[in-house]
Amino acid sequence: METEIHFRTATEEDLSSIVAMLADDVLGKERECYEDPLPLSYIKAFQAIVSDSNNELVVACYGNKVIGVEQITFTPYLTHQGGWRATIEGVRTLASVRGSGVGTQLINWAIQRAKERDCHVIQLTTDKKRPNALRFYERLGFKATHEGLKLKLDK
Structure with missing residues (x-):
């Protein structure tokens, strides 16, 4: 792939492509619902994200894709x-x-953005079922310095 990738804030028109990527792996297939039209829950979440100045949903694009x-x-x-x-x-x-x-370019973009926002640390989690993702983040300098815990809430 050529390196002429640009980054921009996601728009609602990008939402279908975003959900398709989220659903396109073993874990995503279990928890996402990629269909046309998208469930309203994705649209509501997107609107909440873009209306919050402390949240940014960023897409990497190659041309218009x-x-x-x-x-x-x-x-x-x-x-x-x-x-x-x-x-x-x-x-x-x-x-x-x-x-x-x-x-790598996505993460480097996020690191630069965190510096621009005067953050002192960047944190992320990756599912233990994704060992390749863990190795990827470690190669980029992230360290497993804390033990992360999650509690799944019933709806």
Whole structure:
């Protein structure tokens, strides 16, 4: 893949492509619902994200084609003397571009954006069922310094 990838804020027109990428892996197939039309829950979530100045949904594009996505949430904390953190979530690339450097460019873009927002740390999680993703993030300098816990809530 050529390196002429550009990044921009996602629009509602990108939502179908984004959900398709989220659903295109073993874990995503279990928890996402990619259909036409998309369930209203995705549209509501998208609207909440774009209306919050501390959330950014970013797409990587090759020409007009969306080939990657990530969400960055900026959170103020009292710890670290009132510092800000960036949390990276939902990083996905099209299956056809995996291994070509698009994911690295997405993460590097997020790191630069976190610096621009004066964050002192970037955090992310990856499912233990994705050992390749863990190795990917470690190659980019991320360290497993904390034990992360999640509690799934029943609806």
